Amino acid sequence: MNNEATATAVDTPPARTRGRGRRPADEVRADVLRAVGDVLLAEGIADLTFERVARLSGVSKTTLYKWWPSKGALALDGYFHAVQDRLAFPDTGDVRADLLEQLHAFVRLMTTTPGGRILTELIGEAQTDKELATAYRSLYSSERRRLAAERLRSAQEAGQLRDDVDVQVVVDQLWGAVYHRLLVPDEPVTGAFVEALVGNLLGGISSD
C-alpha cells in the first residue's frame, strides 16, 4: 500500500481523495474488511474501533461510517469475510464426512479463537437492538444459512439425505444446537458433541 495515499485518506474527507491515485471502492472495502477481521480474530470485538480501523486501513472515518453505519455492522462484515475460508463446506460426495469436517472447524473457531465470544456478544446485543439484529441477519447469519443449505441440498440431489427433509431445520439441529450451547453453556462444546449431533441426526435416535 502507498503510504502517502494512506495518510491522505486518513486525514482528509473522501472528496479530497478523488483523482488519479484513487483506488476502486471494492479494493478499499476489501482492505477495510481485512483489517477488521485481523483485529477481531487476534483480539476480539472490544478492541475494534472506527478510529483504529481507519488508521489500519488508511480509509477515512467518514467513509467507514458511510459504508458501515455501526460498529456491529463493521464487525459482522469483517468477521464474515475473515472466517469464510475456514468455514467453507467441502463437497467430497460423502455428506457425513463433509458435515463432520465443517462442524469440527466451526467448533474450533468458536472455542479456540475470539470468534465464539464475538458472535455470542453480538447475538446478545441484538436481542434489544433492532438495527444490530437486522445487520446480524443480513451481514452474517442468512448467508451462513444459505451456504449450509446449499451443501445439504446437494446431498439430497446425490440421494444421501431424504428428499422430504427441510434443510433449514437441519441447520438449526446442527449449527443451531452448537449456538445454543455457546449461548447457554450448561454443557460443553466439544468434538464429541459434534460427532453426536451428526450421528443423532443422520441415523435418528429412535430404536425402531
Next chain:
Amino acid sequence: MNNEATATAVDTPPARTRGRGRRPADEVRADVLRAVGDVLLAEGIADLTFERVARLSGVSKTTLYKWWPSKGALALDGYFHAVQDRLAFPDTGDVRADLLEQLHAFVRLMTTTPGGRILTELIGEAQTDKELATAYRSLYSSERRRLAAERLRSAQEAGQLRDDVDVQVVVDQLWGAVYHRLLVPDEPVTGAFVEALVGNLLGGISSD
C-alpha cells in the same frame, strides 16, 4: 391476605415482622414468585420492578433483595415457577407424541406470550453479565434440561430411544434448535418447525 400485615411487611424491615403473625418463609417466597410470574406473563420483564413486586406480594424490598440479589434472578425464579405446569413433560409411553405435545406447548408459550421475549432478552444480557449468566443456569436452564433429560431417559428405558444416545445432545437438537430461531430469527418458529424437528431426529435424515 391480611391487608394490615401486608402494609406492615412492606413498610418495615423484616425484623419487625417477627412474632405471632409471621408466615413460614416458603409460603412467602411462593407468594412472591406468583406475583413475579403474573407480571411477567401478562406484561413482560420491562414492567417488573422490586418496588412493584414488594407492593403486590406484601414483602419488604429488603427481604426481596436478600432472597434475589438482582432483577434477573427474581425474574428467572418467578418465570420458572409460572411456566412449570405448562411445560410439564407428559409420559404416556409414546415418546413421539409426548415430545410433540411438550414442544408445541413450549413454542406456543414462546410465541404467544411475553415468554419468548423474556428469555431471549435474559440470554442476551447474560452474554456480558456473568452474574446473570450464572443465575440463568442455576434458576432456569439447568433444571429445564434435567426435566427434559429425565423424560428422554425414560424413553430409553422403555426401549423407544437408542441406549447409546446422549440425551443432553437431544436437548440441544430439539429445544436448543427452537432457541436458535428465537435468538436469530432468520426462519419462523411454527408448529411445522416442531413437527420437522421431532421427525428429523427420531427417524434420521439419511436416506439409507
